[in-house]
Amino acid sequence: MARPGAIVKLSAKDLVSSVQRLMSTAQNGLEVIRFGGLTTDVESSPFEVVERRRMYRLRHYFPDDATPGRPVALLVPPLMVNADIWDVNAEDGAVGILNRGGIDCWVVDFGSPATEEGGWKRDLADHVLAVNSAVDTVSEATGAPVHLMGYSQGGMFAYQTAAYRYGKSVASIVTFGSPVDIVAGMPFGLPYGLVSDVADFVADHVVTRLPITDSMVRFGFQMLDPVKTAKSRIDFLRQLHDREALLPKERQRRFLNNDGWVGYAGPAAADLLKQFVVHNRLMSGGFVIRDHPVSLAELKCPILAFLGEVDDIGQPAAVRGILHAAPNAEVYEAGLVAGHFGLVAGSTATNRTWPLVRQWIDWMDNDTPLPPEISRMTEHVETNAPRSAATRVLHNAAALVEAGAGMGKALENIAASTVRGSVELAGEAARALPRLTRLGMIQPNTRISLGRLIAEQARRAPLRECFLFDDRVHTNAAVDARIDNVVRGLISVGIRPAERVAVVMETRPSALATVAALSRLGAVAVLLAPGSELVGAMERTGVRTVVTDPENVCQSVETGRRVLVLGGGSARTLDIPSSANVVDLEQIDPSEVRLPAWYSPDPGLARELAFVLVTGTGDRLELKYITNHRWALSAFGTATSADLDRSDTVYCLAPLHHSSGLLVSLGGAIAGGSRIALARSLVPERFAEEVHRYGVTVVTYTWTMLREILDAEVFPAGHAHPIRLFIGSGMPAGLWRRTTEKFAPARVLEFYASIEGDVVLANVTGAKAGCKGRPVPGTARVELVAYDPIAERILTDESGFARRCADNEVGLLLGKASEGLDISDGGLRGVFVAGDSWMPTENLFRRDGDGDYWLIDRTDTVIKTARGPVYTQPIVDALNDVTAVDLEVAYGLASNEGTIAVAALSVRAGHRLSPGDVTEAVRALEPGRRPDLVHVVEEIPRSSTYRPSTRAVQAAGRPRAGQDTWRYDRSSETYEILTEDAARTLFGD
Missing domain, CATH: 2.30.38 (Luciferase; domain 3)
Known part of the structure; x- marks a missing residue:
C-alpha cells in the first residue's frame, strides 16, 4: 500500500487505458443523452398490422411465413406496458422463439390512451371486448383455435375473454404472473382490508379524475423495487465505457427505463380496483363485462399459469387462485425463480419460459410428453414464509445487502398476518357500528323505508351494481329510475299513500320495482304467492287493486279486483277478456304523468305499516303486519349478523312474498350495500351455473329449499365455489349438516323472527345445527x-x-x-x-x-297427550338427522287411547330405513317426548315456501299396520312393527 502523500506512478499503458475508458464513457454517455440509449444493430421482429380498430391494432408477426397447419398464439399485453414486450429481446424474445418453434404469433396492441381517440375514457370492458374481437379475427383468418396468452393484467384479460365467450375458439390459456385471488396474494404482504378500503376510495375519487400518464406508470413500477432500480442504473453507469457488455441488454434497459410504459385510462383503473381488488371477483365470479355477469367457472380449456417465486406483484398465492376460480378446467403451473418482468423478458424467459410454452403447445397439439417443469396445479399449503423470504433474499442478495434491507424482509412476514387480521376485524366493526347506530336512532316518526334506502344507494353510488337477473346487471341508478317510473304509473291510476295493494308476481325485476315503488309512494304492499288462495287473502286484507305480471294476470282477474299489469315490456300482448278491469302499466308514458302536489317520495315513517305477508290456507290463513321499523330491523340486523358488504352478492332463492325473501334477502342486501341476484325459481342446474356466473357469496333459503340442490349433486365433492354463507329460517338440523358438509367451508346463519313485535334471533356462529341463536343487537x-x-x-x-x-x-x-x-x-x-x-x-x-x-x-301445535305435552320440533330434528330420512312431520292424532304423537317421514332415494334407525335417532329425546307412532309415507308435500305440510299428511289418512309403520314399545324403549291387532286396538275398525 502506498504511504500517505506518496506519488503513485502510472505506466504509459495504464494511462492510455484510462484515457480510452474515459473517452468511451464520454462518447457512450453523449449518445445516451442525445438518443436515449445506445444504438444497437438488433432489429425488431417483422410484423404487419392486419386489423385496426378504435380499441386496438392486431399485429401478425412474421407474416411471410405461410407454413400451413401451424398452431396459433394470440398474445395480450397488460395495459401499462407497450405491446413490444413480446419482442423486447428481438430474436430471443417471445415471438422470435415461438416462431422458430413453428408457432404462428399474433399480438394485440392497445396503443396508448394518450394518443388514441377517446383513450382516456376506456374502461376494462373495452379491453376485454377488444381481445374478444381479436380472437374472432385470428381464428377466422387461420381456421384454427388460438392459444390465448397474457402477461400480468393481459393474462387476466385472457381469462376474462375466454370466459366471456364460453371458450369458443380458444385452445388453451397461458398466463404469466397473472393474479386471480387478490385476497390470497396482496403485493408485498399488505393487509387486504386496508388495501381494499384504499382501493375503493381511489377508484371513486382519484383515478377517474386524474389521468395515469406513462411517466407516472414508469415511476410507479420503479418505486415498486427502488433498490433494484437504483442498482441497475449504477451498474449501467459503471459499465458505460464497455459498449459490448451493454449492447445485449440495451433494448431491455431502454424498454424498462422509458419506452415500454404507456398510460392507464382512469375508468379502466377504477374498474380494475373495484371488481378485482375491492370485490375480488375474478376469484368469486360475477365480474361484469358491460351488463353481463361472467365467471371463470365458464373456462373448460386447459390452462398453464407461469408464476415467479420472487414476484411481488403477481404473487404465487394470487396466481394459483385460478385453480379454484376455474373448477371445470384442467389447470397446470410452471414455477420459475424470477420476478414479475423476468417471467416474459430477460435470460430466464429466453432460456426457460418460452421453450416451456412451445413444449406446452406441442403437448396440446401433438400429444408429446409434458416437461417435468410443468405440472398439474394442486392445493398448496402456504408455509410460514421463511422459504419465500429466503428465495427472495438469494435472488436479490446483492441488492438487499447494499440497501441494508435484510432485517426488514425478515420482519415483514412476521407482522403481516397479525396486521391483516387486525385490519379485517376493524373492518367488520366499522361496518357493524353505523348499522347498529342507525337502528338505535330510529324513532316512531323517523322516515325510513325500502324505497328510501334504495334512493340512498342510488345517490351514493349510482353506477354500482344493484341486482342481477337473467345474466343482466342493473345499476343502482337504473333501478331507482325504474322505481320512479312505476310510481308515476301507479299515481296515474289513482293509487294513494296508505292504500293496500296486492302484489301477485313471480320473482323478477318488475316485482322488486313494484314493491319498492309502493314503498316510495307510501302505500302498503300485500305480498301474495302466485297460485295461492287470492280471494280469501284479499278479503282479509281489504285489497281492491292487484299488481301482477303477465304470467299471473288471468288468476288475478278472477278475483274481481282491479288489475294492474307490469313486466315483460310494452311489446307483449295480454290474453285477457275485454271486459276485465285491467290496466297495462307498461303502456303508460311516465314523462306524461304529472305528479300531484301531495306526492312526497319515500314518506314512510318507522311506525307505519309497510307490508302485509300472508301465509297458510283456509281457516289457518295468517297475516303478518310489517312496519317500516320492523323491516329496517330485519334488514340492518341481517346485514350486521351476516357481515354483508359491497363485496357480497346475495342470491335470493326465497320468493319476495316470503319473509326470508323480503326481510332477509332484499332487506339485508340493501342495508349491507350488497348486490342482489334474483332467481326465477329453484332449479338446481341453474343454481350451480348462476352461483359461479354471478359470484354468489351468500344464499338465502326457506325451510327445506336446499334439499333439491343437495339431492341433485350439481356440486360434486370438493368442487370449488364462492359461497361463504347460507342465511334463512326453518332449516332442519340434518339438512343443515348436509349443507355445511357439501359446501364447506360455508356455514349456515339461521334466523328466527316473530310474527308480531321486534324479536329477531340469529345463530351467527353456526356452531349448533338447528339452534336459533341469540337476539340480534338492536332488536327487542x-x-x-x-x-x-x-x-x-x-x-x-x-x-x-x-x-x-x-x-x-x-x-x-x-x-x-x-x-x-x-x-x-x-x-x-x-x-x-x-x-x-x-x-x-x-x-x-x-x-x-x-x-x-x-x-x-x-303453542297451537303442541301434542297434548295423556302423559303430558309432546313437542314436535325436537322430533323433527331428531328424525331429520337420520341419513336415510328425506322429510318428516310430527302431529297429534286421535286414538282409542286419547291423542297420540305421530311422526310421518319419507325416505331418500337409494336409502333404506329400519325401525332400529328410528330407535337410535330418538334416544336423544326423553322417553315421554318420543312419538308413539312413526310411519313411512311415499311423499310429504310442501308449501310454495318449501315447508313440509303436516295438514297434507294428515289429510292422506291415518297410519296403517304393516312393515312401514312402527309403534313405540315403552318397556323395551324400541320401535316395533305395528301389527293388525295393535292397529285395531289403537284405532278400532
Whole structure:
C-alpha cells in the first residue's frame, strides 16, 4: 500500500487505458443523452398490422411465413406496458422463439390512451371486448383455435375473454404472473382490508379524475423495487465505457427505463380496483363485462399459469387462485425463480419460459410428453414464509445487502398476518357500528323505508351494481329510475299513500320495482304467492287493486279486483277478456304523468305499516303486519349478523312474498350495500351455473329449499365455489349438516323472527345445527317465561308476575314492546313489573346453558297427550338427522287411547330405513317426548315456501299396520312393527 502523500506512478499503458475508458464513457454517455440509449444493430421482429380498430391494432408477426397447419398464439399485453414486450429481446424474445418453434404469433396492441381517440375514457370492458374481437379475427383468418396468452393484467384479460365467450375458439390459456385471488396474494404482504378500503376510495375519487400518464406508470413500477432500480442504473453507469457488455441488454434497459410504459385510462383503473381488488371477483365470479355477469367457472380449456417465486406483484398465492376460480378446467403451473418482468423478458424467459410454452403447445397439439417443469396445479399449503423470504433474499442478495434491507424482509412476514387480521376485524366493526347506530336512532316518526334506502344507494353510488337477473346487471341508478317510473304509473291510476295493494308476481325485476315503488309512494304492499288462495287473502286484507305480471294476470282477474299489469315490456300482448278491469302499466308514458302536489317520495315513517305477508290456507290463513321499523330491523340486523358488504352478492332463492325473501334477502342486501341476484325459481342446474356466473357469496333459503340442490349433486365433492354463507329460517338440523358438509367451508346463519313485535334471533356462529341463536343487537329484548301448553297460560310466581324459565326449561318467548307500539291486540302488560309491556310470540323455546335459544314448538301445535305435552320440533330434528330420512312431520292424532304423537317421514332415494334407525335417532329425546307412532309415507308435500305440510299428511289418512309403520314399545324403549291387532286396538275398525 502506498504511504500517505506518496506519488503513485502510472505506466504509459495504464494511462492510455484510462484515457480510452474515459473517452468511451464520454462518447457512450453523449449518445445516451442525445438518443436515449445506445444504438444497437438488433432489429425488431417483422410484423404487419392486419386489423385496426378504435380499441386496438392486431399485429401478425412474421407474416411471410405461410407454413400451413401451424398452431396459433394470440398474445395480450397488460395495459401499462407497450405491446413490444413480446419482442423486447428481438430474436430471443417471445415471438422470435415461438416462431422458430413453428408457432404462428399474433399480438394485440392497445396503443396508448394518450394518443388514441377517446383513450382516456376506456374502461376494462373495452379491453376485454377488444381481445374478444381479436380472437374472432385470428381464428377466422387461420381456421384454427388460438392459444390465448397474457402477461400480468393481459393474462387476466385472457381469462376474462375466454370466459366471456364460453371458450369458443380458444385452445388453451397461458398466463404469466397473472393474479386471480387478490385476497390470497396482496403485493408485498399488505393487509387486504386496508388495501381494499384504499382501493375503493381511489377508484371513486382519484383515478377517474386524474389521468395515469406513462411517466407516472414508469415511476410507479420503479418505486415498486427502488433498490433494484437504483442498482441497475449504477451498474449501467459503471459499465458505460464497455459498449459490448451493454449492447445485449440495451433494448431491455431502454424498454424498462422509458419506452415500454404507456398510460392507464382512469375508468379502466377504477374498474380494475373495484371488481378485482375491492370485490375480488375474478376469484368469486360475477365480474361484469358491460351488463353481463361472467365467471371463470365458464373456462373448460386447459390452462398453464407461469408464476415467479420472487414476484411481488403477481404473487404465487394470487396466481394459483385460478385453480379454484376455474373448477371445470384442467389447470397446470410452471414455477420459475424470477420476478414479475423476468417471467416474459430477460435470460430466464429466453432460456426457460418460452421453450416451456412451445413444449406446452406441442403437448396440446401433438400429444408429446409434458416437461417435468410443468405440472398439474394442486392445493398448496402456504408455509410460514421463511422459504419465500429466503428465495427472495438469494435472488436479490446483492441488492438487499447494499440497501441494508435484510432485517426488514425478515420482519415483514412476521407482522403481516397479525396486521391483516387486525385490519379485517376493524373492518367488520366499522361496518357493524353505523348499522347498529342507525337502528338505535330510529324513532316512531323517523322516515325510513325500502324505497328510501334504495334512493340512498342510488345517490351514493349510482353506477354500482344493484341486482342481477337473467345474466343482466342493473345499476343502482337504473333501478331507482325504474322505481320512479312505476310510481308515476301507479299515481296515474289513482293509487294513494296508505292504500293496500296486492302484489301477485313471480320473482323478477318488475316485482322488486313494484314493491319498492309502493314503498316510495307510501302505500302498503300485500305480498301474495302466485297460485295461492287470492280471494280469501284479499278479503282479509281489504285489497281492491292487484299488481301482477303477465304470467299471473288471468288468476288475478278472477278475483274481481282491479288489475294492474307490469313486466315483460310494452311489446307483449295480454290474453285477457275485454271486459276485465285491467290496466297495462307498461303502456303508460311516465314523462306524461304529472305528479300531484301531495306526492312526497319515500314518506314512510318507522311506525307505519309497510307490508302485509300472508301465509297458510283456509281457516289457518295468517297475516303478518310489517312496519317500516320492523323491516329496517330485519334488514340492518341481517346485514350486521351476516357481515354483508359491497363485496357480497346475495342470491335470493326465497320468493319476495316470503319473509326470508323480503326481510332477509332484499332487506339485508340493501342495508349491507350488497348486490342482489334474483332467481326465477329453484332449479338446481341453474343454481350451480348462476352461483359461479354471478359470484354468489351468500344464499338465502326457506325451510327445506336446499334439499333439491343437495339431492341433485350439481356440486360434486370438493368442487370449488364462492359461497361463504347460507342465511334463512326453518332449516332442519340434518339438512343443515348436509349443507355445511357439501359446501364447506360455508356455514349456515339461521334466523328466527316473530310474527308480531321486534324479536329477531340469529345463530351467527353456526356452531349448533338447528339452534336459533341469540337476539340480534338492536332488536327487542327477549325473555323466556314458564308456560303450561296444556292450559295455554303463562305460569306466575308468588307475586303474580311471570316466572322466568331456568336453563333448558321450555317456555314462551316474549319480546319487549317498543315505545309507542299498540299492544291492545295480543300484547301483555305487567309481566315482570307493574306497567311493563311485552309482545308474546307464538313459539315455545328453551335456552341452553350458553344462552342460545332452541325452537321447541308453536303453542297451537303442541301434542297434548295423556302423559303430558309432546313437542314436535325436537322430533323433527331428531328424525331429520337420520341419513336415510328425506322429510318428516310430527302431529297429534286421535286414538282409542286419547291423542297420540305421530311422526310421518319419507325416505331418500337409494336409502333404506329400519325401525332400529328410528330407535337410535330418538334416544336423544326423553322417553315421554318420543312419538308413539312413526310411519313411512311415499311423499310429504310442501308449501310454495318449501315447508313440509303436516295438514297434507294428515289429510292422506291415518297410519296403517304393516312393515312401514312402527309403534313405540315403552318397556323395551324400541320401535316395533305395528301389527293388525295393535292397529285395531289403537284405532278400532
